[in-house]
Structures are given as structure tokens and as C-alpha cells.
Amino acid sequence: MTEQSLKRSLVPTGFNLVLPPGWGKIDLHEEVVNDSVLALVDRSIDQLPQDLPRDDVSKVRMELFKQLRKAARKASRANGMMLYLPVERVRGSVVPASFVVSEPITATGAGFHPDQVLKGVAAERGESETVTVDGSAGTRVERIVPPPEGSEIEFPSRRVEYILPLPGSPFPSWLAITFSTIGDGKPDSEYTSALVNLFDAVMTTFRWSYE
Template structure:
């Protein structure tokens, strides 16, 4: 099957969110928590942070699965003393039954709907569209708005197959702040590493778990 890959920076994590990889998701989350908050830290101080980090990551993964994403990319390290407030959802949309529309027609339609918020570009040599929106964060239980950027990337030689990558950057109310712009550019750079590839003999969850080091 065709799928895409990304190069993510050091300190960022990728969490699988497909239902058939639930055990792997939980294992990855626990490994991430151990690296971020090792057992050498005092239990009374690290315990609450571990609990909060686990809750945040599980909730984010469950929400990604609910939205049909196959993966979630999150930055965990700090940049200039600030933890990057955002996450990236990865989705592959397969062709529906019937004759798929020409990619150019689909992208032109997305651009028309987006107006000034959309731009056409190429990612990994494939035609794509980038759409940026300012959204109400009330569903996220926050009062400040967020910046949401969605990329629609056509798969080469597979009409009707698309990569949909959506990242959301939280703000403190100022969507034009330098910090928000910098984080948005960083997520853009990650999406820019996208490359499509045909994956053969995709391992099952049990096969992946068997290859991971035991505790």
C-alpha cells in the first residue's frame, strides 16, 4: 500500500493511532514518559508530572483516532524555554468507489473554498494545497483562538489517494505573535519533508512489539 513518511526533529514523537495498534500506542506513550521523566527522579515530584503527561498524550491519541488519523506527531522538548503548544495529525484518505477525480480539479476546488487562506504548492514533487484558519478553541476548553493549518497532498500514480496533514498551534490570544509564527513555520518544515512510498509487508502490531526491547 502507498503511505507517506516524515522526518521529525529530535525531541518530537510519533504515536500510532489506528485501532489495530492500540497496544503499540500505549507502549510508545510509556516509553516517551520514561525518557521525559526517568525513574531516577524523586517519585513524589515526578509522579504528578507523569500522570499529567500520560493523560495529555492518551487524550490526544484518542482524539486523533476519532478523527480518522493514523498517527499523531507531537513536540515534547522545549524551544527557547517554551514547550511547543501544538500537534500534527497524519491521515491517508483512500479512493472511494467509482472513478476518482483528477487531483488538479480537487485541489482547485479546495483553493476556491479557502479563498485568501489557501495556497498551491508542491510537497515531495506532488501537487498540494495549504489552508490556514483561525479557529475557536472552545472545543479544546480554551478561551484563546488557535491556528490550524491543513495540507492536502496528492499521492503519485494513485488517483484518489491523498495525504491529509493537519496541525494546530495554540495561542494566548495573539495569533500573530512571533512565537506562534515561529512554531507554525516549524510545523510547515516538518510537513515539507513528506515523501510517498509503497509499503510492502507492513508488520502487524505483535511483530512490531516483538522487535522492541523488553523492560
């Protein structure tokens, strides 16, 4: 599945959204993920000072590829199909944020009702509210997640998830778009909140595409 074409012949067949300046995307499908990562690496390397020694550029390129490939593997293991993240530096630093669009989740068993599923998911994941995205009702869930035990991450992350029902699907199906940021290390700070607001603004541009 790509951004333009969902895995199965459903209605809608895909989606579009507008990224902030300086952001890029990685297609997480195994056959194209390396090409997607390399494209972002090249884009980031183009920002380096022109007088930087070639050996240093090679080291930066290799390290950046490893970091992005690691992020892609993590997102893929979480059922992701597209990973979006900043690749251009702001005041010398990369913005500590990203979001993942997951493969569609489909409820095929008897007795499932879309509203019940959405309410159940929302109750498990944090504070929720109903939102309208591209003319349809979805669910927005927000929570603060502590750093994983035993990891190198020191700060909690602030996460926002949009769960959107797929219009026209023969079975109740949903697309999950999950944003995560550590911000400046303070989940409720002005900077962290600004990054959350940026993601919410991106979601106002989300549109289903039809072929």
C-alpha cells in the same frame, strides 16, 4: 496503516518525514496506540529531575498518559492515522503544537476530478496556495480557528493543512497533513508564526516511500 505502510497496496506504499528534535509520534491504530503512547510517556518521564519523589513521578506518568491518550482519541475520531507532537520540554514547557496525518481520502464516484476536489476543499477551509511536495503539486490551506464552544480552550488556533494527491492511485486519492497550534495565544504573533514555519520546514522533508 503505519507511517511506513499505507492501508492498501497502492503506489506509493507509505511516506517518510523528518521530525524536529524533541518531537515524537503516536500510531493511532487501535491495536498499537497504547504502546505508542506509553513510549512517549517514558521518553518524557526520562526528562524529569532524578531526585523527584517516586510518587510524584507516578502521578506525572498517569496524567501524561491520560492527556496523550485523549489527544490520540481525538485525532483518531478525525480520521487520523498518525499523530505527531512535542514530548520534550523547552525552557520547562511543552511546545503547544501538533500535526496529524489522516487516512487517505478517495473519490470513487463518477464525475470527480482531482483538481475540482482540491479547489472545493481549499475554498471551504481557508486561504490556499499550490505547493510542491516531493516533486508533485499539492495544496496548502491556512486558517485561524476559534476555540470550540463549551471547551476549556481559551485561545484560537492557527491551522495549516497540506492536501497531497497520492501518485499512482487507481482512484483520485489524497493524504491530508494538518498542523494546529495556539502558540502564545495570539495567532499572528512572532512565536506562533515560528511554529508554523517549523511545520512548513517539516513538510519540505516529506517523501513518498515505495516498496
